[in-house]
Amino acid sequence: MNTIDHFNLRSFDLNLMIAFDAMMQELSVTKSAEKLRIGQSAMSHNLSTLRMLLQDDLFVRVGQKMQPTAKARALAGPVRTALSQAQNALQASDCFDPATADRVFRIGVTGEMEMVLLPALVNRLQSVAPGVKLLSRAITSDTVDLMMDAGEIDLAVGCKSQVQSRHRGEVLFQSEVACCFNPALCGLGHTLSREEFLAARHAVLSQTENVAGCVGVAMQGMGIDLDVVLAAPDFMPLLAAARTAPIIATVPRRIAVQYAPLFGLTTTEIPIDLAFPPVTMNWAVWTDRDVAMVWLRDQIRSVTSDVLALSAAIAAE
Incomplete structure (x- = not known):
């Protein structure tokens, strides 16, 4: 990206570019002034200022017409492009048509939302906004x-x-976790008692250097120390480990409902009452009224409702 000399640009009245572009289109001081809705003397003053700053006549009279100089012709394209880009930028926040939009949205997601929300959101966008692309960031x-x-x-x-x-922020849904295990390896049935849970070895999600993870930390707050043998930042290693080892993987409930069956694992409710922060959607205040962002947030709300309904239906089967 080219750097911008803000200091030098600050001393240049950018309205002069508008006057120059109008003059290139009309090749008449009178018509240019009418187009800009200013007096003819003001337009003449703008041209005089431009000639002084650019050290060129820019427009010279040839017979009854004004003709642009070589320098004016060279400037015409870049000036027109710059004004067009400025106009598009100023109008961007007021106009967004998802059916024709060509835009990349950058969405920060946790591991759970990456596997639960993003697939459903991409599916929706393919039909309502085929030109929109998502860039997922952890x-x-x-x-x-x-x-x-x-x-x-x-x-x-x-x-x-x-x-x-x-x-800004809003709650999308409450966080819940579930336990996943291989009953043949753990010697457990399809239900899990508190005693069995506490006596088992565990695999948990952790985004920090703490091997206890968020589940273990919550347990420690209750005076309980879990025997955690695996902590990972993503649920997939936990489920894979639970498939081959006699351990209990505690993961977000919606992850367990959709993905634990792929590993042949049994899923049960955690037999201890734990509270976790809810899943929220957050955005910067300066994008609060951006119509494209307003639209995207509405899509996420709608998709979230669909995901919750799907998870409930799968769990009921």
Whole structure:
């Protein structure tokens, strides 16, 4: 990307570019002034200023007409492009047609949302916004605010307990976890008692260096120490490990419902009452009224409702 000399541009009245473009289109001081809805003297003043700044006549009279000089012709294309881009940028937040839009949305997601929300969202966008693309970025509670502030992501979906004043947020659904295990290896039935859960070895999700993970930390708050033998930042290694080892993998319930059967695992409710931060959608205040972002947030809300209904239907089977 080319750098911009803000200091030098600050001393140049960009309205002069508009006057120049109008003059290139009309080749008449009178008609250009009418087009810009300014007086003829003001238009003449703009041209005089441009000639002084650019050290060129720009427009010279040939018979009854004004003709652009070589320098004016060379400037015409770039000036027109710059004005067109500026106009498009100013109108972008007020106009968004999903059916014709060609845009990349950058969405920060946790591991759960990457596998539960994104597939459903992509499926919806294929039919209502075929030109829209999604760039998924992994987030954690430590990185999400910094990534949003830096503009690396347009919004975030995952667990976030606190919303900064510069951000907006809303709850999509409550967080729940479930236990997945291979009953043949663990010697367990299709239900799990508190005693069996506490006596077992465990695999848990962890986004930090703490091997206890969020489940283990929650247990520690209750005075319980789990025997955690595997902590990973994603659910897939946990389910894979539970398929081949006598351990219990505790993962988000919606992950368990959709993916545990692929590993031949039994899924049960966790036999201990635990509370986790809800799954939220968060975005920066400066995108609050961006019509494209408003549209995207509506799509995520709608898809979330579909995902919740699907998970409930699968769990009931």
